[in-house]
Amino acid sequence: MKFSHTRRRPVKDRFDNRFLVVGIPVGLRCRFGNLLAIDDDSLDVSSPPGRGTDFSWTRIVSHFSCWFSFDSARFLHRGDHGVDLREKLDNFLRSQNEDPAQWPYAYVLSVPQFLGWVRNVVVWWYLYNENRELDAVILEINNSYWEKRNVLVRVDRVSDMPPLPAEAPGALQYLDDRQLVQSLPSAPHATFYKGVWHKYIFASPFEKVDGVVSNRFIDPLQPSAWKANAPFSNMVTMEESGEVRMTTRLTCAGPPIDPTQMSAWDVARLVFWWTLPGVLTTPEIVFKALKIRFSGAMKMNSKPPVRSGSVGRNIKKLEIDLEPFFRAYLSSCLDAYPYPVELSYLPCRSFTNDIIRMRSPSYREEDPSTARLSVEPTDPQFYTRLIHYPDAKTAIARETQPTGHVADPTAQRLIVSDPALLTSILESASSQKIQPLFQGGALPPNRRPRQILALFRGKSTLTFMDEFALASSAASARAVYISSALRLLSARALAFRSQTLLGIYIFFAGCLMRWLVLEGLLGWASKASASSLHMDLRWRALMGITAYFVVMRLCTEMKNRLLCWGLGLTPITN
Structure with a gap:
């Protein structure tokens, strides 16, 4: 596939690049020799959240045993490991308050993982209704900071086309010799389909987060979509005023390839001809961005925190180790609150798509006076910053402040639906003794952990999270917290805050x-x-x-x- 990006304003610029794109019927699990693996359980090609690259001999062997691979853990939301693409899609649709039964058929187009490396700007999920007509598209937008936003777009017909002839009875096609995987053609009623959506992601250092995008699609299951230079997908990015800023055109740069019909020479040529441009795309983008920046044509913006509904960068081990302490602190504060409240805690979307609901002791489901509150950290680094604030009120006040980035002035590192209510809950808890977290076998009081933390902090006063974590009666929880805190403090003092x-x-x-x-x-x-x-x-x-x-x-x-x-x-x- 060939991507052509054309900037219209404030300066004119053009950038083209080529990618190998693989189309997969959603729900398919298979392997084509050493060429392509799709949700193959025998391969270990991705790490759970918080493990980083975490390369092992098993993972290295898995990457080198197959040139290209698809792992559902990389797609849509993060946190679901061990499920296939269909389950991942259904879970995402439910999170959008949509019934997966609306779209019994789906087809995904994506750049595959090549020996553990992938550079995937957009993933297209084509959703078909029970009549096998294209009805919706999910655009999975990825930026250079490993952040993403998944956008569900319902599409409308743009130009009608004559109805396709009915299929002859018994004319069934199968993808395998044992006739286990049946091939079903789509039934489009238009040549093109169109959808409009809001961007809400920092896709380029020269663009703002806000923007309206108009997309025109061709049904990828029709032969006309794969003709040379056919307008496979057109994307127009506009400002809120309606002025066009950028256009992106996706065309087919070569005939489709059947992986079951490829010789060893075809595989070698494919690997060389289509992976090298993809590997060199990132350096080329960086070079062009620096050229624009130092020419003075456009100003490069710093990256703001992601918006609610987007997925932050991959979470690190220290961050995921400290997340349970913030969750337990919220729960303990709510247990001490005298009024009926339901708090919905959305952990950073970098590692999970769960929603944890907490309720105060006086909560009653039918009580009309019940207040509702949502708390969502947008940045995984929130969990490591939190332990350095002297008190909870200061932490919440600073984290909920707009960051003031040019690209998104309203961006926040912590999104709270009702900051005044959250402050009231924290102040109420501070006047009472908070229950220890992670209940377990009691241990005699020990002053050594307090002395060690105070020594590394360079002052005698511990932070509110230090006090809360050390009040735990579970020795393992204390050990995790102190170890994480000492690594953070050591990096701050000796390594310019870099854990690496x-x-x-x-x-x-x-x-x-x-x-x-x-x-x-x-x-x-x-x-x-x-x-x-x-x-x-x-x-x-x-x-x-x-x-x-x-x-x-x-x-x-x-x-x-x-x-x-x-x-x-x-x-x-x-």
């Missing part, structure tokens, strides 16, 4: 320590053998290496016991 740089520091420090220990032990073994044992070089090396592993095991045991002592945990002995 801190990890590099720790890696090289560990290598240096091991090298010093090994050198010292080898020197000791050499002196011992020279003075009395008269061992040859092999025995000296064996003695030094054995002593090295014994010393490293002792160091690990001492480190674990020191951590248990500092966190107030009971060491586990084998």
